[in-house]
Amino acid sequence: MKKRGKLWIGLLAGMAVSMFTPALVQDNGMAALAKKCKDGEPSHVSKYKAVKGASLDFAIKEPLAGKKGNAGDALKWMAHRRLGNCLACHKISKVVAMSKKTPYIVVAVKKNGKKVKMPLGFPGNIGPPLDGVGGRYTAGELRMLVVDPKRDFPDTIMPAFHKNTGFLRVPKGCKGKAILNEQQIEDIVAYLGTLK
Amino acid sequence: MKKLKTLGLATIIAAAALAGTAYAGERVIGVTKPVMPTDKSDPLHEIWSGYKWATPPTRAMEDDEIANPSGPWLDIGEADWTKVDGKAGKSCATCHNDATKSMKGVSTHYPLVDKASGKLMGIEARINNCRTKYMKAKPWKWDKKDLLGMTLYVKHQSLGMPINVKVDGAAKPFFEAGKKFYYARRGQLDMSCAHCHEANYGHYIRADILSQGQTNGFPTYRLKWQKPGSVHRRFKGCNKQVRAKPFKQGSPEYTNLELYVAWRGQGLPTEMAVRK
Numbered sequence: 001m002k003k004r005g006k007l008w009i010g011l012l013a014g015m016a017v018s019m020f021t022p023a024l025v026q027d028n029g030m031a032a033l034a035k036k037c038k039d040g041e042p043s044h045v046s047k048y049k050a051v052k053g054a055s056l057d058f059a060i061k062e063p064l065a066g067k068k069g070n071a072g073d074a075l076k077w078m079a080h081r082r083l084g085n086c087l088a089c090h091k092i093s094k095v096v097a098m099s100k101k102t103p104y105i106v107v108a109v110k111k112n113g114k115k116v117k118m119p120l121g122f123p124g125n126i127g128p129p130l131d132g133v134g135g136r137y138t139a140g141e142l143r144m145l146v147v148d149p150k151r152d153f154p155d156t157i158m159p160a161f162h163k164n165t166g167f168l169r170v171p172k173g174c175k176g177k178a179i180l181n182e183q184q185i186e187d188i189v190a191y192l193g194t195l196k
Numbered sequence: 197m198k199k200l201k202t203l204g205l206a207t208i209i210a211a212a213a214l215a216g217t218a219y220a221g222e223r224v225i226g227v228t229k230p231v232m233p234t235d236k237s238d239p240l241h242e243i244w245s246g247y248k249w250a251t252p253p254t255r256a257m258e259d260d261e262i263a264n265p266s267g268p269w270l271d272i273g274e275a276d277w278t279k280v281d282g283k284a285g286k287s288c289a290t291c292h293n294d295a296t297k298s299m300k301g302v303s304t305h306y307p308l309v310d311k312a313s314g315k316l317m318g319i320e321a322r323i324n325n326c327r328t329k330y331m332k333a334k335p336w337k338w339d340k341k342d343l344l345g346m347t348l349y350v351k352h353q354s355l356g357m358p359i360n361v362k363v364d365g366a367a368k369p370f371f372e373a374g375k376k377f378y379y380a381r382r383g384q385l386d387m388s389c390a391h392c393h394e395a396n397y398g399h400y401i402r403a404d405i406l407s408q409g410q411t412n413g414f415p416t417y418r419l420k421w422q423k424p425g426s427v428h429r430r431f432k433g434c435n436k437q438v439r440a441k442p443f444k445q446g447s448p449e450y451t452n453l454e455l456y457v458a459w460r461g462q463g464l465p466t467e468m469a470v471r472k
Contacts, residue, residue: 169383171440
């Protein structure tokens with residue numbers, strides 16, 4: 001009977017390989033599931049009017065809750081793994097270039113809150129690159145796409161970032177919560193508008 | 197012309213058959229050449245093993261019989277096979293004798309419908325069914341070393357053999373339920389299995405590359421887990437990643453899903469997979 005290896009060989013081999021593998025996957029433990037909506041996710045959603053867009057079926061022309069977007073804050077929410085996490089699926093060439101000099105952006109979700117480092121590099125390619133998106137869609141269309149892209153693209157994989165009902169089996173910590181609040185949405189819409 | 201065509205086809209089939217059994221050496225089926233679905237209703241037009249997207253060091257770990265990190269658990273399974281357990285004074289070997297003969301090809305048909313109970317059973321459920329019904333022993337817990345080890349050991353006897361599950365007849369309602377699950381959006385992120393594993397396999401999510409989410413390599417040693425894990429453990433992780441409440445390992449929901457996903461990968465060789 002051939003012995004296939006002792007426990008320590010397997011452990012050492014596993015450790016060696018995993019040290020060279022970028023650890024950019026999210027934790028899957030149940031404790032982590034409970035914490036997934038602990039980054040200030042809003043438990044209310046603003047009402048908005050979806051009207052016909054310039055080229056899309058639906059757009060939201062009015063800023064959510066009358067907030068004024070600050071494009072300078074957008075990347076914090078876009079890079080944060082548990083918030084927008086936009087870079088998981090979308091490449092922005094400007095940000096990739098930025099990441100060569102500053103690999104991380106420091107994010108404090110709440111004012112004077114805990115600071116976390118979120119990577120700016122390694123964007124995914126599940127969604128289209130966002131280069132030039134400000135020239136392809138109006139601000140109203142961009143707002144609709146971030147708030148609830150399924151209004152315009154019913155089969156899309158992209159989540160709705162300002163929606164808190166109509167989901168299947170949401171766990172306790174996330175129930176009734178949207179992913180992004182109105183200010184974060186407006187910041188992102190303002191930033192996307194600059195990508196021309 | 198016809199004779200050449202037949203000869204060519206015969207050569208390809210022979211090469212494919214040889215490649216499937218040649219576990220050492222270069223992997224072809226599902227890695228450099230896709231498995232083509234025999235069932236035209238399979239939404240995947242090409243079937244790939246996750247091995248295709250694994251890095252060379254990870255692949256090397258899987259291929260090396262000594263260094264495959266699931267080895268210690270496989271040894272536990274092999275040892276448990278002949279260990280008497282339970283009030284009936286039996287071991288697996290009492291009924292099944294030499295596993296290398298009696299279990300050859302068996303796992304390729306799982307999950308399947310157990311004739312006696314009418315239930316859909318995966319390998320883990322079958323093992324526990326044998327333990328409780330015939331050995332009068334306690335069922336083993338999911339994702340603990342004994343059930344992991346025995347599942348690995350049983351599947352190991354079919355290493356390299358193609359997945360071959362039955363989805364018609366008694367299996368049909370379970371298959372349909374699994375299919376419904378696969379395409380249902382869930383969680384706060386509102387995603388279904390299909391969104392990642394059908395629409396986006398081969399694409400990057402951050403620095404991770406999405407596979408087709410096949411089951412042929414489970415229990416898989418994930419470097420992330422630092423141990424092998426069952427396919428139901430992976431289903432739980434996927435559900436949690438889209439912020440959806442998972443089901444339990446061994447649940448009917450996950451067993452149905454396992455049958456459906458196995459069908460999507462029909463023809464893929466059984467692997468003792470190592471993945472990220």
